[in-house]
Amino acid sequence: MTMLAVETTTTTVQLHVDGDWLPVCDDPSRLTPGRGVAVLLPDGRQAAVFQDRAGRWYAIDNRDPFTGAAVLSRGLLGSVNGAPFVASPLLKQRFDLATGRCLDDEAVSVTAYEVRVAS
Amino acid sequence: MTTTTPPRTIVLVGHGMVGQRFLEALAEVGVAGRDRVVVLCEEPRPAYDRVQLTSYFAGRTPAELSLSDEEFLAKYGIELHLGDPAETIDRERGIVTARSGLTVAYDTLVLATGSYPFVPPVPGKDAAGCFVYRTIEDLLAIEEYAKGATTGAVVGGGLLGLEAAGALKGLGLSTHIVEFAPRLMPVQVDEGGGAALYRTITGMGLSVHTGTGTQEVVTDENGAVRAMLLSDGTELATDMVVFSAGVRPRDQLARDCGLDVGERGGIAVDEQCRTSDPRVFAIGECALAADGRVYGLVAPGYEMAQVAAAAIAEDEATATFTGADLSTKLKLLGVDVASFGDAHGTAEGCLDVVYADSRSGTYKKLVIGAGGELLGGVLVGDAEAYGTLRPLTGSVPPVSPEQLVLPAGAGGPVSIGPSALPDEAVICSCHNVTKGTIRGAVTEHSCTNVPEVKKCTKAGTGCGSCVKVLGQLVTAELEAGGIEVDKGLCGCFAQTRQELYEIVLALRVSSYRELLDAHGRAEARGGDGCEICKPAVASIIASLAPTLGADGYVLEGEQAALQDTNDHFLANLQKNGSYSIVPRIPGGEITPDKLIVIGEVARDFGLYTKITGGQRIDMFGARVDQLPQIWGRLVDAGFESGHAYGKSLRTVKSCVGSTWCRYGVQDSVRMAIDLELRYRGLRSPHKLKSAVSGCARECAEAQSKDFGVIATSNGWNLYVGGNGGATPRHADLLAQDLDDDELIRLIDRFLMFYIRTADRLERTSTWLERIEGGLDHVRDVVVDDSLGICADLEALMTAHVAGYRDEWASTLDDPERLARFVSFVNAPEVPDPTVKFVPERDQIKPDLPLLSLNPTRTLEGTATR
Ligand code: SRM
Ligand SMILES: Cc1cc2nc3c(=O)[nH]c(=O)nc-3n(C[C@H](O)[C@H](O)[C@H](O)COP(=O)(O)OP(=O)(O)OC[C@H]3O[C@@H](n4cnc5c(N)ncnc54)[C@H](O)[C@@H]3O)c2cc1C
Ligand code: SF4
Ligand code: FES
Numbered sequence: 012m013t014m015l016a017v018e019t020t021t022t023t024v025q026l027h028v029d030g031d032w033l034p035v036c037d038d039p040s041r042l043t044p045g046r047g048v049a050v051l052l053p054d055g056r057q058a059a060v061f062q063d064r065a066g067r068w069y070a071i072d073n074r075d076p077f078t079g080a081a082v083l084s085r086g087l088l089g090s091v092n093g094a095p096f097v098a099s100p101l102l103k104q105r106f107d108l109a110t111g112r113c114l115d116d117e118a119v120s121v122t123a124y125e126v127r128v129a130s
Numbered sequence: 131m132t133t134t135t136p137p138r139t140i141v142l143v144g145h146g147m148v149g150q151r152f153l154e155a156l157a158e159v160g161v162a163g164r165d166r167v168v169v170l171c172e173e174p175r176p177a178y179d180r181v182q183l184t185s186y187f188a189g190r191t192p193a194e195l196s197l198s199d200e201e202f203l204a205k206y207g208i209e210l211h212l213g214d215p216a217e218t219i220d221r222e223r224g225i226v227t228a229r230s231g232l233t234v235a236y237d238t239l240v241l242a243t244g245s246y247p248f249v250p251p252v253p254g255k256d257a258a259g260c261f262v263y264r265t266i267e268d269l270l271a272i273e274e275y276a277k278g279a280t281t282g283a284v285v286g287g288g289l290l291g292l293e294a295a296g297a298l299k300g301l302g303l304s305t306h307i308v309e310f311a312p313r314l315m316p317v318q319v320d321e322g323g324g325a326a327l328y329r330t331i332t333g334m335g336l337s338v339h340t341g342t343g344t345q346e347v348v349t350d351e352n353g354a355v356r357a358m359l360l361s362d363g364t365e366l367a368t369d370m371v372v373f374s375a376g377v378r379p380r381d382q383l384a385r386d387c388g389l390d391v392g393e394r395g396g397i398a399v400d401e402q403c404r405t406s407d408p409r410v411f412a413i414g415e416c417a418l419a420a421d422g423r424v425y426g427l428v429a430p431g432y433e434m435a436q437v438a439a440a441a442i443a444e445d446e447a448t449a450t451f452t453g454a455d456l457s458t459k460l461k462l463l464g465v466d467v468a469s470f471g472d473a474h475g476t477a478e479g480c481l482d483v484v485y486a487d488s489r490s491g492t493y494k495k496l497v498i499g500a501g502g503e504l505l506g507g508v509l510v511g512d513a514e515a516y517g518t519l520r521p522l523t524g525s526v527p528p529v530s531p532e533q534l535v536l537p538a539g540a541g542g543p544v545s546i547g548p549s550a551l552p553d554e555a556v557i558c559s560c561h562n563v564t565k566g567t568i569r570g571a572v573t574e575h576s577c578t579n580v581p582e583v584k585k586c587t588k589a590g591t592g593c594g595s596c597v598k599v600l601g602q603l604v605t606a607e608l609e610a611g612g613i614e615v616d617k618g619l620c621g622c623f624a625q626t627r628q629e630l631y632e633i634v635l636a637l638r639v640s641s642y643r644e645l646l647d648a649h650g651r652a653e654a655r656g657g658d659g660c661e662i663c664k665p666a667v668a669s670i671i672a673s674l675a676p677t678l679g680a681d682g683y684v685l686e687g688e689q690a691a692l693q694d695t696n697d698h699f700l701a702n703l704q705k706n707g708s709y710s711i712v713p714r715i716p717g718g719e720i721t722p723d724k725l726i727v728i729g730e731v732a733r734d735f736g737l738y739t740k741i742t743g744g745q746r747i748d749m750f751g752a753r754v755d756q757l758p759q760i761w762g763r764l765v766d767a768g769f770e771s772g773h774a775y776g777k778s779l780r781t782v783k784s785c786v787g788s789t790w791c792r793y794g795v796q797d798s799v800r801m802a803i804d805l806e807l808r809y810r811g812l813r814s815p816h817k818l819k820s821a822v823s824g825c826a827r828e829c830a831e832a833q834s835k836d837f838g839v840i841a842t843s844n845g846w847n848l849y850v851g852g853n854g855g856a857t858p859r860h861a862d863l864l865a866q867d868l869d870d871d872e873l874i875r876l877i878d879r880f881l882m883f884y885i886r887t888a889d890r891l892e893r894t895s896t897w898l899e900r901i902e903g904g905l906d907h908v909r910d911v912v913v914d915d916s917l918g919i920c921a922d923l924e925a926l927m928t929a930h931v932a933g934y935r936d937e938w939a940s941t942l943d944d945p946e947r948l949a950r951f952v953s954f955v956n957a958p959e960v961p962d963p964t965v966k967f968v969p970e971r972d973q974i975k976p977d978l979p980l981l982s983l984n985p986t987r988t989l990e991g992t993a994t995r
Contacts, residue, residue: 035956041949044660045691046698048955055963057954059586064643064658076963079978081964085695089660091621092653098661100695100703105661 027125047084051074063095069108070124086094138237141164143216146416148431149242150177155439162206172215184293212272219387243410245377254347258372260353263294276301279369286374287314294372297816318469326493326510363762364469379416392418401450403438411438421453430454456487459516466513471506471523484678485535493533502526503551507914517599523556545904560592572607622654623722628889640680666890672813696775710750712774717784718745727767738973744781761938779818782806796841811934815888833861836894846873853895864903879912882923
């Protein structure tokens with residue numbers, strides 16, 4: 012996982028999808044630290060992109076595997092022992108942002124994407 | 131235990147509740163896994179929770195009722211043959227033959243065949259439309275037949291009969307109960323308890339016929355049930371009949387192979403559950419225990435299962451079963467019924483202490499022995515005290531028995547905590563777990579919370595009626611052990627919500643980060659917090675905003691990142707990711723023009739529209755990118771946010787009041803509107819609901835609200851702490867005959883005191899019950915100003931009222947914030963394609979995406995029982 016701090020607004024947020032770096036947002040300041048946004052991927056999938064309080068970026072699949080709704084981008088961020096997670100806004104299961112693992116159910120996980128901010 | 135014994139074959143006949151418990155016990159004593167275990171199961175499915183059978187009609191699926199899991203069976207190599215009952219036993223050769231022709235040679239045979247429902251030998255008993263109530267298959271058949279029926283009758287007014295009657299009623303049939311004895315539940319309750327039950331159950335619309343028997347089932351020309359002829363000569367028209375007139379032990383298999391059975395049935399066993407053949411055991415409802423009784427409850431059966439397993443394991447300290455307590459607590463048709471110990475007062479020299487209130491359908495009787503010891507009792511209508519009374523059986527209660535039966539509120543109620551119980555007291559009767567065992571789980575097995583204790587002891591995993599007492603015991607034990615029970619808000623803060631409120635107020639902290647970094651737990655400082663403390667702190671900051679000099683707008687700056695998703699989008703998230711919108715309709719009063727606007731908006735955006743339970747209108751199915759346009763239309767027409775999404779004031783319901791109603795004594799609509807406008811937008815620990823009724827008839831249901839107002843000829847009565855929802859509570863009268871100003875001043879103080887001292891997500895009802903001193907303390911503080919803080923409380927409310935702004939309008943005015951209301955940041959024009967709808971009853975409903983989850987996963991709480 013690459014983590015970079017935001018520097019200027021001329022940069023773009025990029026996701027590592029199927030071997031390519033895909034620009035998804037050309038104005039990182041649109042993100043409130045501690046919250047997420049949803050992005051539409053070319054194949055129709057959705058990703059949830061987050062920025063934590065330290066300015067680090069993360070992205071995971073937007074679909075909540077427990078309900079099937081594409082809402083993870085609208086959950087609240089938090090951290091346990093320094094590891095950031097998002098809590099699904101529907102039934103509150105937590106997902107580790109770096110790995111996509113569900114912290115409340117070992118058998119469930121979502122895809123995690125690499126993110127970088129580049130100009 | 132001997133390790134040299136060669137593997138034996140143990141055959142279990144019957145995979146019911148007790149059979150399954152027996153298999154678990156075999157595993158616990160190390161026999162399963164070493165010896166071969168074969169199970170013959172008559173039903174088409176493995177063991178399930180028969181006790182909870184009726185919950186099928188409440189939506190529990192057969193799979194959810196299951197008690198056994200494949201993993202367990204596979205782990206111990208248990209061979210389970212479904213749908214293949216044992217038909218004959220050859221004891222000489224030690225062979226069981228099943229219906230399929232399968233033969234199994236056994237070293238040890240265990241019969242756990244349960245009971246069959248007794249059907250009185252009346253003419254017509256086998257007609258189409260006659261059923262019994264014992265298995266999942268019975269329920270499926272009843273459900274199917276009921277589709278073509280309008281009336282049903284249950285024969286038998288005992289425990290199971292009442293359950294069956296509740297099920298028929300739930301299926302929409304008008305339902306009769308016919309009981310031969312002169313009262314309902316003759317085995318469990320006495321005459322007074324039966325009378326209380328009768329009143330409550332007939333009050334629910336069921337017809338009860340006691341003291342009369344069933345003479346004949348009358349059929350129509352097709353041989354289907356048409357009516358029932360009763361012994362008093364009446365003919366009761368009915369489309370179906372469910373027999374629930376008791377059960378009989380299934381001992382035929384045992385009789386056929388010459389085992390001893392009791393005169394009135396039941397396979398005779400000794401204290402180790404061995405039958406007259408030492409190689410054959412019998413457990414559960416089919417067994418006639420050493421004390422000469424057949425037990426029709428699951429807890430004694432579980433005990434027998436353990437005893438038999440221990441005997442088979444040749445455990446040195448082999449346990450015995452010499453009889454059990456028949457105590458039960460049930461919720462039948464929503465009525466609590468409990469009986470314990472010597473409920474009928476058969477001991478010599480015993481006396482009854484009785485409390486009866488026929489208005490509320492409450493009946494409580496305690497049987498007290500000559501020495502003052504509690505022998506037993508019956509509780510109907512309110513069985514709250516069962517958890518502490520039953521374990522006290524046999525000892526002299528710490529307070530007088532009169533005090534134990536008086537209802538809360540009548541002359542100082544006494545609730546004796548579980549700390550008063552002796553260690554031998556059985557806390558969980560389903561699994562026969564004593565207080566000592568529970569304490570041991572904490573002290574010796576270092577369990578630190580209720581789920582761990584449940585796992586360790588099985589307590590609380592049966593009917594669930596002991597869970598409350600279990601929680602109290604675990605907390606008490608942890609505290610006694612010097613283990614500090616962490617009362618902190620969450621993993622980030624060691625303080626309670628109340629303590630955080632005081633810190634924020636005293637130090638004027640208006641930023642969450644500042645609070646976390648300066649006052650959070652060491653390991654949480656500098657981190658991202660969590661989903662528990664963020665909204666809680668956001669709420670504290672919002673309710674103190676004017677006083678702290680913070681922005682009152684909940685999406686301002688850092689506050690936006692703290693809000694729960696609903697507050698963040700100023701709308702309620704629905705299961706498919708769409709949102710619902712509720713405009714404020716103060717007091718429920720609305721002009722036709724405004725109604726038309728709501729209709730037009732809903733129509734134009736294709737929203738599902740519903741009148742809510744709170745006197746307003748909810749529009750469902752908006753995508754996140756549609757929210758601003760919808761608000762725009764509503765705000766233009768003079769609407770504002772109804773805060774349906776916030777932990778804040780919801781509605782102030784009104785009745786029509788003195789303006790129109792012939793009984794009204796005050797203008798309840800005006801007062802409701804005034805109150806709703808005054809407290810709108812006030813962020814609080816939980817949602818706040820209110821209502822104003824124009825007279826004592828109470829059409830606005832004010833006594834079920836957090837603060838409720840009822841008009842009197844002299845002014846207003848103020849009630850506080852009411853609650854609907856999951857644990858309803860009637861509000862308490864705080865003050866009487868107030869004029870308008872006095873009323874508002876008291877509510878200002880009350881609400882601000884609650885916001886200051888309540889826990890996160892604690893409604894006023896639970897807060898009032900929890901805080902020390904209860905209602906009296908609150909009255910001292912807010913009416914008599916005993917803490918001298920009333921001026922502060924009023925000032926806080928004045929600041930809130932002055933600072934109020936509509937959140938929808940503020941958001942619409944701010945283009946930057948509006949930019950957030952898109953489905954995709956990289957494709958703002960594209961609506962979320964996963965939010966889809968399908969038609970239903972002329973409107974829409976969510977079209978839910980299919981879940982493709984790993985089917986073997988277990989959800990939280992469903993893992994083990
Ligand atoms: C819409 C409505 C049902 C309806 O179609 O009528 C409703 C809908 C919800 N209720 Fe309710 N409640 C609604 C009236 C009630 C009432 C009746 C009343 O207010 O008179 C009650 C019982 C009264 C009470 O609260 O004391 C009620 C007791 C609850 C509870 C249980 C609260 C409790 O203390 O036990 C919850 C859960 C909670 O808040 O934690 C709840 C939670 C919810 C939530 C917010 C659940 C959720 O998180 O999704 C539902 C939101 C749906 C939505 O998107 O709008 N709802 N809910 C009603 C909205 C009234 C309104 O105009 O604002
Ligand atoms: C609706 C309902 C509600 C109840 N509520 C409560 C309650 O609240 N509290 C309480 O303590 N108890 C309650 N009970 C009673 C409780 O369910 C029983 O006490 C318990 O199930 C007894 O367990 P068991 O294993 O002895 O019998 P069962 O659970 O009946 O299991 C016996 C099994 O053996 C099978 N069998 C019979 N003969 C053969 C054969 N020849 N070969 C193979 N298999 C055979 C049967 O098909 C059955 O599956 C309730 C019962 C019902 C029906
Ligand atoms: S009762 Fe309330 S919370 Fe429950 S489903 Fe209905 S609307 Fe939702
Ligand atoms: S008493 Fe039934 S679960 Fe404990």
